[in-house]
Amino acid sequence: MAVLAVTLGGCTDRYWQARLFKPDTPELKQAGPEAPFLKAHGKDGSLAVLQSWSLDADGGRLSGQGFRFDADRKLLSRGPIELPLADLALLETNRPESVYRSEVAVLGVVTGATLAVAILCATNPKACFGSCPTFYAGSPGDERLIAEGFSASIARAFEATDVDSIDVPRPLGDAIELTMRNEALETHYVRSARLLAVPRPPGGRVYRAGDQYFPTGRELAPLRCRGAEGDCLADVLADGSGEYLSHAGVADLAEQELIELAFPAPSRGSGLVIRARNSLLNTFVFYQGLAWLGGKAGETMARLETMPPDQAPAFTGWERILARAEVEVWTRSGWTIAGSFGEIGPIARETQLVPLPADLPPGEVKVRLQLTRGNWKLDRVSLAELAGPAVEPTAVQAFEVRRQGAADAVALSRLHGQGPRLVSVPGDAWTIRFPLPAGLRDAELFLESRGYYIEWMREQWLVEEDPSAAVALLRDPAASLRHLAPAWKQMEAGVEEIFWGSRMGATP
Amino acid sequence: MIGPRPSFLLLAAALGGCAHQRPLLPREEARGGATAASIEEVPTCGHQVTVSLKNQQVVEGELIAADATALHVLDADRLASIAAAEIDRVTVRVLPNSSGSVAGAMVLGTISTVSNGYFLVFTAPLWIISGIAAWNVASTRSSEVATPADPALPAYARFPQGMPPGWPPTSARPPTCLQVPVG
Numbered sequence: 001m002a003v004l005a006v007t008l009g010g011c012t013d014r015y016w017q018a019r020l021f022k023p024d025t026p027e028l029k030q031a032g033p034e035a036p037f038l039k040a041h042g043k044d045g046s047l048a049v050l051q052s053w054s055l056d057a058d059g060g061r062l063s064g065q066g067f068r069f070d071a072d073r074k075l076l077s078r079g080p081i082e083l084p085l086a087d088l089a090l091l092e093t094n095r096p097e098s099v100y101r102s103e104v105a106v107l108g109v110v111t112g113a114t115l116a117v118a119i120l121c122a123t124n125p126k127a128c129f130g131s132c133p134t135f136y137a138g139s140p141g142d143e144r145l146i147a148e149g150f151s152a153s154i155a156r157a158f159e160a161t162d163v164d165s166i167d168v169p170r171p172l173g174d175a176i177e178l179t180m181r182n183e184a185l186e187t188h189y190v191r192s193a194r195l196l197a198v199p200r201p202p203g204g205r206v207y208r209a210g211d212q213y214f215p216t217g218r219e220l221a222p223l224r225c226r227g228a229e230g231d232c233l234a235d236v237l238a239d240g241s242g243e244y245l246s247h248a249g250v251a252d253l254a255e256q257e258l259i260e261l262a263f264p265a266p267s268r269g270s271g272l273v274i275r276a277r278n279s280l281l282n283t284f285v286f287y288q289g290l291a292w293l294g295g296k297a298g299e300t301m302a303r304l305e306t307m308p309p310d311q312a313p314a315f316t317g318w319e320r321i322l323a324r325a326e327v328e329v330w331t332r333s334g335w336t337i338a339g340s341f342g343e344i345g346p347i348a349r350e351t352q353l354v355p356l357p358a359d360l361p362p363g364e365v366k367v368r369l370q371l372t373r374g375n376w377k378l379d380r381v382s383l384a385e386l387a388g389p390a391v392e393p394t395a396v397q398a399f400e401v402r403r404q405g406a407a408d409a410v411a412l413s414r415l416h417g418q419g420p421r422l423v424s425v426p427g428d429a430w431t432i433r434f435p436l437p438a439g440l441r442d443a444e445l446f447l448e449s450r451g452y453y454i455e456w457m458r459e460q461w462l463v464e465e466d467p468s469a470a471v472a473l474l475r476d477p478a479a480s481l482r483h484l485a486p487a488w489k490q491m492e493a494g495v496e497e498i499f500w501g502s503r504m505g506a507t508p
Numbered sequence: 509m510i511g512p513r514p515s516f517l518l519l520a521a522a523l524g525g526c527a528h529q530r531p532l533l534p535r536e537e538a539r540g541g542a543t544a545a546s547i548e549e550v551p552t553c554g555h556q557v558t559v560s561l562k563n564q565q566v567v568e569g570e571l572i573a574a575d576a577t578a579l580h581v582l583d584a585d586r587l588a589s590i591a592a593a594e595i596d597r598v599t600v601r602v603l604p605n606s607s608g609s610v611a612g613a614m615v616l617g618t619i620s621t622v623s624n625g626y627f628l629v630f631t632a633p634l635w636i637i638s639g640i641a642a643w644n645v646a647s648t649r650s651s652e653v654a655t656p657a658d659p660a661l662p663a664y665a666r667f668p669q670g671m672p673p674g675w676p677p678t679s680a681r682p683p684t685c686l687q688v689p690v691g
Binding site for chain 1: 535536537538539540541542543544545547549550551552553602603604606646649663666667668669670672673674675676682683685686
């Protein structure tokens, strides 16, 4: 609205209503009350502007206070003025009016409507869309979000390779097309992007466990699931109808929960398949850190930029709390850590496998996930029987990149890792095409992307600058997460709606 | 970014087609509500006019005087005295023209919808459509049209009483009338 007011220069215009009459008419005597100003036009073209005026007793002279101008409207005098009516050609009363600018009303309505959306983001910018490059598959109008790349790489010093399982429409042809977008107020620096493909075993899938890829066969659905919010079985079944998300701790955002699951006994070695993504809790914490850095965020990020990767600060405490869910399994010696599911990103779901030890006790397999309350959305947990040892994936490089419908050879070479990184700003989109040789038409596909991104500062964040809080956030995650709990709890209920409504799309 | 689609262009054309200028109101008629002003703000110059001639030429400038036989307009080069018989119509600027700033607001408003995320699909066209409508309003309200014989026309001139004898004193172009700072 401020932009509108500045651009349009106000809501009203000045208009001067006027009445003209000859000096020898009686109207002059009646003109005073309504018209604060009187203009006396001389026969020679001169003009007197009077603020208060009167006629002398015989009605031959007009006197008052004001200004006199010649015919060129050059100021001649100011102060008391006396004019013989005989020298005047015409008298004119002037009354200022304020005329409402109806076009402002028209734009005001639309500004109000669109501002409602902007205000959601402006008053609560930590709820607005952000999270590194997003990747889509499928045809226009039927696109499916399949991955988000290197979400944890918030500065050059944290540049990393991220591998995401991607669930693309099948059957596959001789090529697959993905769209990479920048849908947030961020600058992305993409070093490379390629596919990793592993042929699926008959009737089975391939899952990633760290840097290993395991072919699997039969998958067993859980018999029971119980978390902090109660029964979660319906949410984690593979039918995709639900998603389990608990509420964050009221007094401590690091508060943990245990989700206990039981599975039928597998007939061979197995692994726990987890499909999940983050809630917006860790995005909020990251944005809050930037807000506390305030005007020093640029300097701080620049320092991180110039640090060699081996000197960058380790965020191990944070990684455990907000980026990793530990998997424990009941063994003959009690609960044993089997591995973890690790992923950062609130947008795309990631599927990973946690291989379980071979010597599990007979009967049901009992596992439990230890994770931070309110930080994870689980939509699938199953037990997959392993179909063999880990296999090596085949790397598939893109053969074409298109932007706004035109081939972009420069972007193609950059996504191959040649030359500088591919830089994208909000709204950018590229369509990337990968070949699929005959042996990989039914392969399990993973997207490997490498790069980093820079979050844009929001003006609203600057008012929260508190360097000591920012330092505490790094040094003492536990205390900071207790400190931030009330703020997060206040926005937790409505944050998803704002987040998903604020991303920026583009047609590649 | 979403560019204007053909349907929007059609709508713009349709709305643009709605633009028509109103006939000149007599200066006695009120256009708004009474307000306060200082004496320094009282206008001393004539209104700006655009005189469209029957030969398709156009003269723009300050309306100096108007009578039944001629219009006197101080344009950028000279004091033009135009015979009423040569004039097709006279467009009088009665209020500041804000159509330029409305267009600017429309552009800024449309650009600002990038902050609306996916809602931009709705808000950007809304800005374009409303902006065109507002521009139409702004364009039509600032000017009114008269014939050279319109009895309301002289009241908008610097010399509503008619051309003063002996003015301008030389053949040189008279100085441009400015709202003289008298405070």
